[in-house]
Amino acid sequence: MKLNLSNLRFMRTPRKSLISQTRTMTQYPDPVPDPSQVVDDLICSEQRDVQIRETVEAAPASLGSPSRVLSIDTRGEQAWAHWKKLGRPKYIVAPMVDNSELPFRLLCQKYGAQAAYTPMLHSRIFTETEKYRNQEFTTCKEDRPLFVQFCANDPDTLLEAAKRVEPYCDYVDINLGCPQRIARRGNYGAFLMDNLPLVKSLVEKLAQNLNVPVSCKIRIFPNLQDTLKYAKMLEDAGCSLLAVHGRTRDEKDGKKFRADWSAIKEVRNALRIPVLANGNVRCIEDVDNCIEETGVEGVLSAETLLENPAVFAGFRTAEWAADNEKEGFVDGGLDQGDLVVEYLKLCEKHPVPWRMIRSHVHKMLGEWFRVHPQVREQLNAQNILTFEFLYGLVDKLKELGGRVPLYKKKQIDTPNLQESPQSV
Numbered sequence: 001m002k003l004n005l006s007n008l009r010f011m012r013t014p015r016k017s018l019i020s021q022t023r024t025m026t027q028y029p030d031p032v033p034d035p036s037q038v039v040d041d042l043i044c045s046e047q048r049d050v051q052i053r054e055t056v057e058a059a060p061a062s063l064g065s066p067s068r069v070l071s072i073d074t075r076g077e078q079a080w081a082h083w084k085k086l087g088r089p090k091y092i093v094a095p096m097v098d099n100s101e102l103p104f105r106l107l108c109q110k111y112g113a114q115a116a117y118t119p120m121l122h123s124r125i126f127t128e129t130e131k132y133r134n135q136e137f138t139t140c141k142e143d144r145p146l147f148v149q150f151c152a153n154d155p156d157t158l159l160e161a162a163k164r165v166e167p168y169c170d171y172v173d174i175n176l177g178c179p180q181r182i183a184r185r186g187n188y189g190a191f192l193m194d195n196l197p198l199v200k201s202l203v204e205k206l207a208q209n210l211n212v213p214v215s216c217k218i219r220i221f222p223n224l225q226d227t228l229k230y231a232k233m234l235e236d237a238g239c240s241l242l243a244v245h246g247r248t249r250d251e252k253d254g255k256k257f258r259a260d261w262s263a264i265k266e267v268r269n270a271l272r273i274p275v276l277a278n279g280n281v282r283c284i285e286d287v288d289n290c291i292e293e294t295g296v297e298g299v300l301s302a303e304t305l306l307e308n309p310a311v312f313a314g315f316r317t318a319e320w321a322a323d324n325e326k327e328g329f330v331d332g333g334l335d336q337g338d339l340v341v342e343y344l345k346l347c348e349k350h351p352v353p354w355r356m357i358r359s360h361v362h363k364m365l366g367e368w369f370r371v372h373p374q375v376r377e378q379l380n381a382q383n384i385l386t387f388e389f390l391y392g393l394v395d396k397l398k399e400l401g402g403r404v405p406l407y408k409k410k411q412i413d414t415p416n417l418q419e420s421p422q423s424v
């Protein structure tokens with residue numbers, strides 16, 4: 001059976017069942033691997049060909065010097081100079097634990113993403129554990145511009161972690177937005193909104209001691225004035241770029257709560273440093289609308305990219321194309337199964353833990369699994385994954401169900417996809 005817009009529309013209700021099997025934006029995974037996932041924690045190749053210190057040429061993205069005693073005007077100018085040097089990326093892969101790892105970043109880059117965040121790394125574990133460092137942070141020279149994100153609650157530990165990655169990235173980012181229980185227990189992420197002096201000291205420590213700029217990713221407060229005060233404090237402490245997720249700490253469910261773009265606009269207008277927006281982006285038109293409405297420099301996308309890594313190249317999944325069928329969406333000539341194959345090839349080249357691969361396969365093949373749940377069950381039953389098994393899974397789905405195309409607006413020309421050095 002060929003999947004098309006009309007037969008997918010009535011399949012939307014069971015979507016929830018898939019989402020509950022995978023992880024939603026409100027439940028991003030624990031950055032410290034769960035021992036019960038031990039098999040999936042294994043790297044997909046014993047041969048670690050991406051040891052950062054060996055294979056990545058250090059290319060410091062220096063601000064010139066740590067911003068020790070610079071005035072806010074000078075720091076603002078430097079922040080903009082750095083951002084412009086990076087080409088003012090508009091389309092950005094958001095940080096996602098277990099999901100914005102190197103192969104996925106490269107896949108998104110091939111389909112239009114202009115910058116990316118790593119998954120959140122736990123600064124203390126990063127400083128203490130070599131295995132965690134090697135497993136959770138890999139990069140390569142094409143993987144730029146890159147934000148490396150940490151969670152932290154101790155300035156010295158954060159600095160030690162940041163020093164290790166600064167030669168390989170364009171920003172060291174502090175996660176101030178994670179609303180999960182694990183963050184409450186660990187006292188990091190959005191729970192630091194209750195301890196702003198500590199947040200200030202984290203930002204200052206990095207700004208005064210790193211040669212790359214510091215960025216922060218925040219959630220908004222329920223009250224706009226609190227949000228503005230918070231953002232100004234971050235800027236004054238030395239933050240060079242601010243990403244604002246337009247939901248409060250309690251608005252965990254992104255499907256239930258719309259992100260508040262008007263608050264993001266106010267933050268953008270109040271600051272001198274570049275501001276990015278996050279929330280409510282489901283297609284490329286949303287990106288344009290967000291930039292127009294808020295005046296931000298660029299937009300981060302998370303959940304949409306997981307299902308559709310080609311969103312920044314103007315592609316939509318059947319669901320979102322069906323919602324706008326009257327606008328004339330047509331098969332864009334790109335298939336979810338082929339995207340999975342591209343992703344797997346990138347994983348063969350840049351090994352990552354199997355749990356990350358499993359998660360992406362679930363999300364990218366979601367539409368297909370809804371039609372052929374028995375194939376999803378085969379994947380779930382497979383404790384030990386291999387590339388052979390996963391390529392076979394895609395073949396099986398193709399034999400069973402034709403293809404799952406991504407859609408494009410009829411009148412838009414196929415975008416000029418970047419010739420990726422990673423093309424497979």
Ligand SMILES: Cc1cc2nc3c(=O)[nH]c(=O)nc-3n(C[C@H](O)[C@H](O)[C@H](O)COP(=O)(O)O)c2cc1C
Nearest residue numbers: 024025028094095096097119120279280301302303
């Ligand atoms: C699987 C998953 C993992 C996430 N991990 C992180 C993370 O490591 N750091 C972070 O700041 N936000 C994380 N988030 C939140 C996203 O970066 C983003 O702020 C949120 O999903 C809203 O954006 P969206 O509407 O485009 O999904 C994660 C979200 C998802 C879905």
